[in-house]
Amino acid sequence: xxxxxxxxxxxxxxxxxxxxxxxxxxxxxxxxxxxxxxxxxxxxxxxxxxxxxxxxxxxxxxxxxxxxxxxxxxxxxxxxxxxxxxxxxxxxxxxxxxxxxxxxxxxxxxxxxxxxxxxxxxxxxxxxxxxxxxxxxxxxxxxxxxxxxxxxxxxxxxxxxxxxxxxxxxxxxxxxxxxxxxxxxxxxxxxxxxxxxxxxxxxxxxxxxxxxxxxxxxxxxxxxxxxxxxxxxxxxxxxxxxxxxxxxxxxxxxxxxxxxxxxxxxxxxxxxxxxxxxxxxxxxxxxxxxxxxxxxxxxxxxxxxxxxxxxxxxxxxxxxxxx
Amino acid sequence: xxxxxxxxxxxxxxxxxxxxxxxxxxxxxxxxxxxxxxxxxxxxxxxxxxxxxxxxxxxxxxxxxxxxxxxxxxxxxxxxxxxxxxxxxxxxxxxxxxxxxxxxxxxxxxxxxxxxxxxxxxxxxxxxxxxxxxxxxxxxxxxxxxxxxxxxxxxxxxxxxxxxxxxxxxxxxxxxxxxxxxxxxxxxxxxxxxxxxxxxxxxxxxxxxxxxxxxxxxxxxxxxxxxxxxxxxxxxxxxxxxxxxxxxxxxxxxxxxxxxxxxxxxxxxxxxxxxxxxxxxxxxxxxxxxxxxxxxxxxxxxxxxxxxxxxxxxxxxxxxxxx
Numbered sequence: 196x197x198x199x200x201x202x203x204x205x206x207x208x209x210x211x212x213x214x215x216x217x218x219x220x221x222x223x224x225x226x227x228x229x230x231x232x233x234x235x236x237x238x239x240x241x242x243x244x245x246x247x248x249x250x251x252x253x254x255x256x257x258x259x260x261x262x263x264x265x266x267x268x269x270x271x272x273x274x275x276x277x278x279x280x281x282x283x284x285x286x287x288x289x290x291x292x293x294x295x296x297x298x299x300x301x302x303x304x305x306x307x308x309x310x311x312x313x314x315x316x317x318x319x320x321x322x323x324x325x326x327x328x329x330x331x332x333x334x335x336x337x338x339x340x341x342x343x344x345x346x347x348x349x350x351x352x353x354x355x356x357x358x359x360x361x362x363x364x365x366x367x368x369x370x371x372x373x374x375x376x377x378x379x380x381x382x383x384x385x386x387x388x389x390x391x392x393x394x395x396x397x398x399x400x401x402x403x404x405x406x407x408x409x410x411x412x413x414x415x416x417x418x419x420x421x422x423x424x425x426x427x428x429x430x431x432x433x434x435x436x437x438x439x440x441x442x443x444x445x446x447x448x449x450x451x452x453x454x455x456x457x458x459x460x461x462x463x464x465x466x467x468x469x470x471x472x473x474x475x476x477x478x479x480x481x482x483x484x485x486x487x488x489x490x491x492x493x494x495x496x497x498x499x500x501x502x503x504x505x506x507x508x509x510x511x512x513x514x515x516x517x518x
Numbered sequence: 519x520x521x522x523x524x525x526x527x528x529x530x531x532x533x534x535x536x537x538x539x540x541x542x543x544x545x546x547x548x549x550x551x552x553x554x555x556x557x558x559x560x561x562x563x564x565x566x567x568x569x570x571x572x573x574x575x576x577x578x579x580x581x582x583x584x585x586x587x588x589x590x591x592x593x594x595x596x597x598x599x600x601x602x603x604x605x606x607x608x609x610x611x612x613x614x615x616x617x618x619x620x621x622x623x624x625x626x627x628x629x630x631x632x633x634x635x636x637x638x639x640x641x642x643x644x645x646x647x648x649x650x651x652x653x654x655x656x657x658x659x660x661x662x663x664x665x666x667x668x669x670x671x672x673x674x675x676x677x678x679x680x681x682x683x684x685x686x687x688x689x690x691x692x693x694x695x696x697x698x699x700x701x702x703x704x705x706x707x708x709x710x711x712x713x714x715x716x717x718x719x720x721x722x723x724x725x726x727x728x729x730x731x732x733x734x735x736x737x738x739x740x741x742x743x744x745x746x747x748x749x750x751x752x753x754x755x756x757x758x759x760x761x762x763x764x765x766x767x768x769x770x771x772x773x774x775x776x777x778x779x780x781x782x783x784x785x786x787x788x789x790x791x792x793x794x795x796x797x798x799x800x801x802x803x804x805x806x807x808x809x810x811x812x813x814x815x816x817x818x819x820x821x822x823x824x825x826x827x828x829x830x831x832x833x834x835x836x837x838x839x840x841x
Contacts (some may be wrong), residue, residue: 213756224599249710252718324756370718383762387572394762395693398633398717404758406777413781415758435649435727435738437760439706439717458736501725 216365220356220514226469227511229504230360231508232268233467237443238367244465248368252442255382255432257375257382257399258473259448259489262353263342265480266517267302268488269349270377273336275305277320285319286384294319318419322402323379326415329333334384347516350389355517357446361390366446374398374434376426376451380417398437400425430455442466448473449489456494458502470494475509540686543679543837549792550834552827556790560766561690567788572689572727572767575765577757577778578684580698580705580722582771582812583794584674584713586665588803590625591811593704593761596659600629600643606641617642642744644701645725649738657707670839673712678840680769681795686714687767695765697757697776699749703740721760723748753778765789772812773795779817779826791826793817798832 221227225339237251258264277295278288289292293312296304305312321329342352361371373392375382379399386392403418425433431454434442443457445452448471456468472491474481484492498505508515538771544550559567560574581587601611601620611617616635619627628635644652661671665675696715698705701721709715726741748756754777757765768775771794783791795814797804806814821828831838 249716327764330820370716372718379759380762382668391573393693395695395760397762401759404755406754413754413777414783414786415754431738432727432734436702436724437718439703439720441650458729458738461735472766 199449212328216364218359220359220512222511222513224511226504226506230467230469233332233444233465234367234369237465246443246464248441250443251364251367251369252372252438252440253364253369253444254372254374254398254430254438254442254449254459255357255454256449256452257373257377259473260354260446260452261357261361262349262371263471263479264489265482265487266343266379266487269340270381272322272340272343272349273333273381274316276336276340277332278316280418281319314421315437317378317402317421321381322417322419324417326404327381327415329380329417330384333381337385350385352516353389354512355473355485355514356512358390358517360446365391370396370443372396372398372434372438374425374430374455376400376424376430377400379425398425398433400429426451428454431458434458436518445469446471447494450493451496453494453497457497457501460501460503466496468501470498470505472502472505472507474507475512477509478515480507493516521598540689541679541682543682544837545670545836547833547834548660549827549829553686553790553792556692556767556788557687557692560788569787570764573763573766574687574690575690575763576692576767577686577695577697577717577721577753577761577765577782578680578767579770579772579778580696580700580797583769583775584680584684584696585672586802587812588805588809589666589811590794591700592663593700595663595666595672596656596704597639597643599659599663600655601639604642629771637744640725640744641699644704644742645742647740648732649703649727650741652703652740653707656704660708670783671710675839676712677794677835678837681713681836681840683769684715688714692767693719695719695721695761697748697753697756697778699723699747699753701725702748721748721756729743749774751777754781757781768792769794770817772814773816776817776820780824783826784825791821791824793821793826794827795828795830797830798835798838800832801838804830 218227237246239245255261258268275297278294282288282298288298290375293305293308293316314500334392335348364371371392373382373386377399379397379401382397382399383394386397387394401422403422404415405418406413407416441462442459443454444467445462446469447456460466460468472483473479482489483495522535541550543733559565560569562568578584598620601617605621607612611621614813616628616631616639636708657712660673664671687694694715696705700722702720702724705720706717710717710721724745726743726745728741729736730739764785765782766787768779769792770779779791783789796802797807805812806818
């Protein structure tokens with residue numbers, strides 16, 4: 196006990212050191228080196244690339260970058276589950292698309308209903324309740340829902356190397372944000388617990404909302420109308436709206452992150468753009484240019500000329516999921 | 519020198535204490551007591567009202583709460599100055615409202631142009647450039663523009679007691695946000711320097727923007743179209759969008775803060791609502807129910823039944839501006 200205490204004290208007194216391995220799940224190699232070189236350069240006072248902590252903003256995509264997105268986006272699995280839960284109160288859904296296809300498990304039929312179908316799905320499952328009610332629904336679902344293939348909780352299928360990266364950046368006085376095409380209020384109930392990223396540091400797609408009095412008390416009510424799509428060219432706009440300045444580091448995995456990566460890495464300051472490449476069929480999934488979810492084509496082709504780091508999940512990561 | 523060092527060391531070793539006066543510009547009295555009682559109750563572990571740091575969210579209105587708003591909102595002074603600067607390139611403005619009235623110094627004429635005039639004023643002065651360009655314009659202006667009556671920089675006309683309050687809350691692990699009817703990008707260039715509140719913790723009204731390539735590089739371009747009005751019932755919506763949860767403390771000074779105060783103080787947790795009452799004609803300005811800017815009528819009448827603290831600038835503040 197005393198020895199343990201003394202040891203802890205010694206550890207505590209050792210100043211934060213670049214030689215300590217903050218990224219133990221990353222293999223030593225070019226990808227890891229590019230990340231640590233960048234972080235050291237911008238956070239070392241006196242370095243030519245030094246950037247004050249206020250401007251050390253890092254943005255992470257969520258689906259496919261911090262957690263899995265196969266065989267479908269987790270939020271889509273949530274929406275489908277919600278339709279099934281709500282179906283008894285909506286007998287008309289048996290004959291109305293996209294609900295009919297959802298209830299019969301026909302994903303191709305859901306996809307065929309297009310953007311109109313998607314908006315109806317969002318309206319039926321994400322709107323028509325207060326903000327507090329939706330947070331509880333999303334939080335309760337994520338606490339128990341499991342991946343169809345692995346049987347794990349979705350929140351157990353987050354990427355350990357990326358969690359280490361988030362913590363490494365925070366330890367170097369970066370402010371870390373999620374910037375996702377996913378729904379902002381679907382993520383907020385659990386990002387603090389799972390990633391250590393609080394609700395105010397989550398940027399995402401949103402539906403409209405308004406203030407109403409519900410049972411005599413003011414409440415935010417969620418409306419069945421898309422407000423903002425935080426994907427592709429929407430990501431820099433979402434960052435500008437929520438954060439108010441250009442990040443110096445961006446992490447993504449698909450073409451939906453192209454503009455965020457490009458905007459981040461075309462500023463005057465030193466910057467880092469990084470793409471997680473899903474090339475590990477054995478431990479996770481292997482997909483890129485032809486995938487329905489998380490298509491990575493244009494951004495992969497541009498990575499060399501843009502100077503973006505492409506991380507191979509298979510070769511650069513010692514471990515994929517937390518243990 | 520050595521004595522000074524030793525003294526500093528002793529100060530450093532004294533743990534944060536409730537008896538130290540964190541609010542030296544506040545007179546000891548009911549208002550100050552209500553603030554400190556609240557902060558102690560929610561931040562003392564074991565207290566029945568204890569609230570974890572993650573949920574200690576405090577929101578401050580800006581105009582009239584953190585800095586002055588008389589004889590007009592500072593941002594309106596900025597817009598009028600911008601019209602004068604841009605006028606040589608717009609000879610047609612001499613005969614077009616609201617510009618004609620602005621150029622002839624006829625504020626009643628500007629007001630008479632109504633919402634349509636205001637939108638045109640915003641479009642001409644706040645849009646049509648990149649986000650970086652607008653930040654520079656706003657930052658340069660605020661660094662030199664002076665109040666017509668006092669001759670002080672506007673950023674010197676911030677309220678010292680409120681700066682102390684922001685710091686006091688931060689020292690007690692609150693996360694502090696500005697939630698203003700003013701333009702979000704007008705405030706962001708200087709809130710960190712003046713208030714210690716970073717750009718990502720500023721919520722405000724906004725115009726639309728989009729991503730474009732300007733001279734071959736991606737840039738945010740500001741569009742001449744209102745996106746969101748963060749005032750009145752818009753404030754809880756702005757908070758929900760940007761922060762994602764209900765605050766436990768709200769600070770305002772006008773009817774535009776009513777809904778923010780009401781939503782904040784109607785949650786299940788212990789909360790604090792506070793109104794700054796401008797009743798000090800000698801040191802600042804005296805106005806409330808009939809003021810054109812910062813009208814305080816409905817919120818003042820409701821303060822007693824709502825349990826909101828009403829701060830008298832005249833009686834509760836030892837000092838108004840930083841010295």
